[in-house]
């Protein structure tokens with residue numbers, strides 16, 4: 001499948017959608033503290049999205065015969081991705097929580113995620129968050145015109161494994177634009193010099209999912225929540241990136257408010 005190239009108008013709309021997606025994450029981050037439920041974060045996210053005139057790309061998103069029932073994905077500890085917010089899930093001191101927000105605005109989609117500590121976390125978890133976030137940065141730095149998708153994958157895998165963690169293999173990053181998941185697939189493991197060639201005007205969601213233990217995952221009986229097979233903690237960071245002749249540009253940065 002050929003990788004969509006966005007024109008000027010598409011890029012302008014991507015910028016808007018991504019800026020909104022980023023500001024939603026930015027607004028949720030300070031709410032994370034012991035005692036809050038994942039449903040509280042969901043409701044704040046849902047309301048922030050609406051207040052920006054956008055809509056959640058997650059809500060009603062269909063895989064097979066299932067539709068995703070919430071406006072955000074909130075995954076705690078051993079949950080890798082697609083955690084369904086719940087008023088029964090109370091965040092505790094020492095937890096980590098991954099917030100993945102995807103919004104549609106003006107027909108275009110911005111996708112981004114962060115993992116944040118709840119209260120005080122162990123040094124091991126601190127390292128997990130740092131390594132996953134740095135792996136994302138390294139992956140992004142490989143998203144240059146003339147490189148290949150495998151250059152991104154390889155940079156992420158090499159860095160993560162050098163730190164003794166593992167990358168999830170069954171879920172991948174992806175192109176993003178008018179659809180949440182467009183070509184190309186962007187695995188978080190692989191070999192340099194392989195895969196599609198990067199051209200200007202691609203919008204790519206790069207998203208390492210990193211586990212403390214095994215790279216293996218399973219899906220819970222709710223049909224959505226993906227957890228590590230061994231119950232070890234997992235972190236997830238994601239940005240939507242535009243490829244340009246001047247290098248990769250991260251679109252999912254919150255827009256600076258003008259004074």
Ligand code: MF3
Pocket residue numbers: 057058059061068072073082100101102111112205207238
């Ligand atoms: N935001 C996710 C991604 O990074 C996908 C959301 S799945 C949904 O690709 F079911 F919540 F929609």
Ligand code: CO
Pocket residue numbers: 100101102111112113238
């Ligand atoms: Co996402």
Ligand code: CO
Pocket residue numbers: 111173174205207238
């Ligand atoms: Co994504």
